[in-house]
Amino acid sequence: MRLRTPASIEELRDRPREIFRHIVESYLDTGAPVGSRTLSHALSMPLSAASIRNVMQDLEAMGLLYSPHTSAGRMPTEIGLRLFVDGLLEVGDLTDEERTSIDAKVAARGHTYEDLLTEAISMLSGLSRCAGLVMSPKVDSALRHIEFVPLNARSALVVLVTAEGMVENRVVDLPPGLPPSALIEAGNYLNARIAGRTLEDARRVLDGEIEEAKKALDALTAAVVETGLATWVGSSSGEAAETAKLLVRGQSNLLEDIQMADDLDRIRLLFEELETKTELVRLLELARDADGVKIYIGSETKLFSLSGSSLVVAPYRNAQQRVIGAIGVIGPTRINYARIVPMVDYTARVVSRLLARD
Structure with missing residues (x-):
């Protein structure tokens, strides 16, 4: 019998919530399924492997976990990742060194608006080890x-x-x-x-x-x-849609750390999706309407329905504090959200500050 998928993480009791958290964090760190024996050593609460397996089966019945292979451990589904991001993700903060590095690299731009955006996403791609992208606005200002x-x-x-x-x-x-x-x-x-x-x-x-x-x-x-x-x-x-300029840097980062043939197929599909720029521009235009960082996971959007990728994006503003574009990174669903979210947020703020100064 399939159990109901929880609407929020608060609906999970302490034990399944803790097991779920460990599975997702391990998956984001390694990309590999997690087994009950591994969890029994990692959990703070004393639980047998059999008890852990029972909880994992319940989480799977809720649609939060799945087993990629017979007798393998569990990995989070896209629904599970969304539940984790919305309710359990502990977003870190950038170090003073990272902030200084972002400030210096973005500020060391050329003289044009496009130079600023190109430098920003190149820097973001390098720090995040993902592909950086930005949508600059259709020219609709005075x-x-x-x-x-x-x-x-x-x-x-x-x-x-x-x-x-x-x-x-x-x-x-x-x-x-x-x-x-x-x-x-x-x-x-x-x-x-x-x-x-x-x-x-x-x-x-x-x-x-x-x-x-x-x-x-x-x-x-x-x-x-x-x-x-x-x-x-x-x-x-x-x-x-075509007049909105889309810049993408660091696609080669998407080819790193590939662990299985299926990943190559997903990366190939992602490259094809990136070529379909109209859909990505529309997605980024939605992000312009949001306040702060927005996260899209896998099939939540038409664009990533096949490749299973994630987009972390934040809007940036002009001198009049009007949102005019969006900047972010794209990568596999197991990207380090806790590190990348503040990185994207801070970069968008730096771009906004430089535009306001100009």
């Missing part, structure tokens, strides 16, 4: 300046500067036969209309003016105006 820089006869770099000093660069295709003066005209035309507006607001204003613009500007210049703005503003939800 704008300060836009400029078209010619690269060759067929393309130009669009430089967009927000009121907060964030810089976005995109390459756009140019209409054939475009004179250099058209790029200057396009920049002047947009700068006279976008200052203090978000891209969405600017697009709404310009949509109503585009026909009039073609009368004031020649057709090629008007095409540059429209193309340059459309580079950032998508008309559909799919396009909007």
Whole structure:
């Protein structure tokens, strides 16, 4: 008979709770199943191996544990991991040395917003031994300046500067036969209309003016105006998701400490999932709505339903204290949550502090 899965850790009595805690902590440390004989030596309460096996069977019937092989020990299920994370996880704190290291590495960035984020996730990946990732926002804050820089006869770099000093660069295709003066005209035309507006607001204003613009500007210049703005503003939800920038660093860390062939299959699936960036962007956008660190475990999300991975992520803010992106790490479900949660949280705070300073 299957026992009911507890809604919270408080529903477990002292003995099964202690046994469950030891099994999960051992699994997170070693990745291996835990047997009753091992537990009988680790527990503070005197229990025989037979008594421990009975409790383990009850925990398995609740859906909190499973046995990967016949006559093997037990490992936590994803439901069990969630129960542990929500009710038993003791989150540690970073040492002064770790905080100083994060501060120094993130601060030693280049001059752009993207440099800051790249440095932050590279550092986070190195410290956590997982893959670091970040979602930078779609450019939807107030704008300060836009400029078209010619690269060759067929393309130009669009430089967009927000009121907060964030810089976005995109390459756009140019209409054939475009004179250099058209790029200057396009920049002047947009700068006279976008200052203090978000891209969405600017697009709404310009949509109503585009026909009039073609009368004031020649057709090629008007095409540059429209193309340059459309580079950032998508008309559909799919396009909007793509304009959010996703950076991933440290994928090689996911290949370390592989203990069995099944792990290789899961890592392969995870790499495939990381390539499907739209779904991951949507997941990180959900994290932007949260306050503090958020943990996704395995099949709790569509993205990790096959690879059985975990994502630990926290939002970061701009100078106006508005959440504009999310930063975190992705790894196997047995990552060291107690160490990684404060690491992700502190890194997000450092990024927010540097953005506020800029």
